[in-house]
Amino acid sequence: MEIREILEAFRQYIKDKGLRYTKQREAILKAFLRADGHVTVEELYMQLRKKHPGIGFSTVYRTIKLIEDAGLATRLSFDERAERFEKTVGTDHHDHMVCIRCRRVIEFESPRIERLQTEVADKYRFQILSHRLEIFGLCNICRPHKSLV
Amino acid sequence: MEIREILEAFRQYIKDKGLRYTKQREAILKAFLRADGHVTVEELYMQLRKKHPGIGFSTVYRTIKLIEDAGLATRLSFDERAERFEKTVGTDHHDHMVCIRCRRVIEFESPRIERLQTEVADKYRFQILSHRLEIFGLCNICRPHKSLV
DNA sequence: TATCAAATGAAATTTAATATCACTACCTGC
DNA sequence: GCAGGTAGTGATATTAAATTTCATTTGATA
Numbered sequence: 001m002e003i004r005e006i007l008e009a010f011r012q013y014i015k016d017k018g019l020r021y022t023k024q025r026e027a028i029l030k031a032f033l034r035a036d037g038h039v040t041v042e043e044l045y046m047q048l049r050k051k052h053p054g055i056g057f058s059t060v061y062r063t064i065k066l067i068e069d070a071g072l073a074t075r076l077s078f079d080e081r082a083e084r085f086e087k088t089v090g091t092d093h094h095d096h097m098v099c100i101r102c103r104r105v106i107e108f109e110s111p112r113i114e115r116l117q118t119e120v121a122d123k124y125r126f127q128i129l130s131h132r133l134e135i136f137g138l139c140n141i142c143r144p145h146k147s148l149v
Numbered sequence: 150m151e152i153r154e155i156l157e158a159f160r161q162y163i164k165d166k167g168l169r170y171t172k173q174r175e176a177i178l179k180a181f182l183r184a185d186g187h188v189t190v191e192e193l194y195m196q197l198r199k200k201h202p203g204i205g206f207s208t209v210y211r212t213i214k215l216i217e218d219a220g221l222a223t224r225l226s227f228d229e230r231a232e233r234f235e236k237t238v239g240t241d242h243h244d245h246m247v248c249i250r251c252r253r254v255i256e257f258e259s260p261r262i263e264r265l266q267t268e269v270a271d272k273y274r275f276q277i278l279s280h281r282l283e284i285f286g287l288c289n290i291c292r293p294h295k296s297l298v
Numbered sequence: 299t300a301t302c303a304a305a306t307g308a309a310a311t312t313t314a315a316t317a318t319c320a321c322t323a324c325c326t327g328c
Numbered sequence: 329g330c331a332g333g334t335a336g337t338g339a340t341a342t343t344a345a346a347t348t349t350c351a352t353t354t355g356a357t358a
Contacts, residue, residue, distance in 0.1 A: 056307035077226040125289035133282045140274035205338035
């Protein structure tokens with residue numbers, strides 16, 4: 001999905017909700033799409049200031065929520081103070097392994113896990129809208145190696 | 150595992166770390182084990198005040214972390230402001246489905262998902278210490294039913 | 299183009315979580 | 329059992345994320 005199409009989808013979403021498509025909202029979405037990985041609102045705001053010094057903090061907060069509601073972002077929670085967001089378009093769905101020592105984040109995909117989730121949800125007649133699988137532990141660099149013992 | 154045994158395990162953990170086993174720590178662990186479901190630190194504190202009015206807020210925070218470190222509690226994050234904790238002993242490991250409308254939380258077990266997680270982790274030589282799978286969506290009561298359309 | 303509600307931005311506020319620090323009490327060695 | 333040092337506690341202050349408030353601006357429609 002091209003950037004242009006994503007912007008258009010966002011505009012459409014906003015319109016459908018009876019809201020207004022503003023410069024700020026577009027700028028924030030663009031910056032968010034450009035940002036890599038998992039950004040906090042703070043980080044996004046800092047990035048935005050460079051090109052759009054006038055933009056307000058609250059607006060970034062408000063807009064990231066809109067973007068999330070539109071299904072273009074996912075909220076992550078790596079046990080930090082601030083929440084992080086990542087884009088859901090352009091990349092396949094994936095989950096995260098977080099190294100609790102070096103804080104590195106490894107992304108992985110597992111269609112089989114996804115399928116099992118759907119099975120479980122069906123059993124409970126639960127309609128999945130999103131999910132979040134976070135594995136915490138030690139990455140291959142930080143874990144104790146046998147050879148060192 | 151009986152309460153008495155859990156307390157003993159906690160004492161042992163604390164001792165092994167060269168820390169001190171205090172009345173407060175015991176009281177907090179007891180209250181936590183008694184509390185049902187998924188409590189916030191705030192809720193736990195309120196509960197504790199009834200029996201132990203002198204107990205401090207900071208101590209509850211500090212101790213819940215200790216309990217977590219000891220492997221007796223898991224940190225949850227249901228996209229709320231405050232974090233929640235649940236006990237990991239006495240119950241089998243499970244994951245959560247959170248209804249974004251009524252906030253109901255459904256617990257489920259899936260050994261198959263667990264196994265797949267282990268497989269993925271192995272592939273990356275990642276050592277799992279804990280994990281968290283949260284599915285967000287609409288529960289069977291809140292989801293739109295075909296019959297109503 | 300005028301109108302008006304929605305959106306914005308600056309500042310204030312709320313709230314969770316952490317840090318500080320004087321005082322307390324746990325524990326080890328005697 | 330007692331003393332001393334030391335980790336723990338609790339009240340308060342502080343930090344930091346997120347939200348609210350409100351006067352002003354701006355987008356879209358009639």
